[in-house]
Amino acid sequence: MRRAEFVRGAAAALGTLTLSGTLKAQPFRRLLVRAEQEGEEALWRVIREQFVLNPDSTYLNFGGLGAMPLPVIRSYEEWSRAEERSPGAGYDEKNWNEVKVKTARILGKSCRAEDLAFISTATEGINMILNGLPLKKGDEVITSSHEHISLKAALLNLRKRSGVVYRTFDPDLKSGPGNVDRIAALVNSRTRLIFLSHLTCTYGQVFPVKDIAALARAKGLWFALDGAQAAASIPFDLEETGADFYTASCHKWMMAPKRTGFLYVRKDMLDILQPLTVGAGSAERTDMAAGEIVPKPNAGRFEYGTQNEALFFALGTAVDFIEDIGLDRVQAYGRGLAEAFYAGLRDIPGAESVSPEEAAYRSPMISFRISGRDYQDVIRRMGEARIRVRPVNENGLNCIRVSFYINNAVSDVEKILNVLKKSA
């Protein structure tokens, strides 16, 4: 579908929406400007009103799955409709790259659009990294014991298929830098890769990724990060993390449609990581007679086949939405609510936060237990009070995780603390 065609068709009906900065979703920005004049409270209320989340429920699980705000829903619907009006294989490269530029902006000022490939999920990215690296039987990967099933399953699969071994460390919750020491203690002559979460899904712990990258560099190891929980939720500059590979889903904190994600490959790693699935869009040139395939000169080589461009063009709108509010402001807001909850836990008899003790390594996700109470019971009680949280059963950790974001209000923090207090 061509941009001009879209503008003539769908945008005419919608009035305001294209990928270009000049015509993008003005109404939300206008609403924001007006609300801002009324003050902070009005501003955050207008932002909350953009979500179609069930108003009878308190959603504290953006870490599990994000929700698209109205401008993103509309964008996705309109781009989908435009596609169905005039189906066309391939996609508008100009718009596609424009969304990559926007996505790169969320990932830090030095992140380059050409180092990103659009994929479906962090799970896909994790598998692309693990299976695309030249790892062989006996090689070792260091990871943490708090990884999401997507990385654990991929490591188990790799071990089964190729005999690549993993070694795990238990995250240090008292000292951020302690994690570097724990990883260093596992490095040996067979280690090839350090692969862990940027921000864990278990306790919402931020790892000291720059220091881990420095260790990886000093030891000649590759360094990969699963950023599924980190993209947009915490401040960082992807390039400065020092990761060679980084992947995330955009359907959590970036609020984009489900099954949007990206894979980042540092430029000098392009020829080391092999694309395992290729097709239309992956190669610059293919020549069956010469037996030659020349991959694209950038991370675009990891994209293949028909794309659902509506998904990714709506990702562009999700970035507009975040930038209209301000990325820093979005991150500070979620973090502020999480810190209020963290502090409030101290007044709940028996409550114990299991998230990192140092504030610098905490995030908008806080995990906790109530001593003497089965965590499933506490979650049931939350359910009765219509509060959506996430059980953490990875590695038998058996606790409860709550995520705070721009869909939430201070009253949500009060609500969950009150329910906990009453049921203590």
Ligand SMILES: Cc1ncc(COP(=O)(O)O)c(C=O)c1O
């Ligand atoms: C740390 C982490 N990695 C990977 C994933 C997998 O994300 P997806 O299912 O979108 O691939 C999740 C999902 O919660 C996660 O928390």
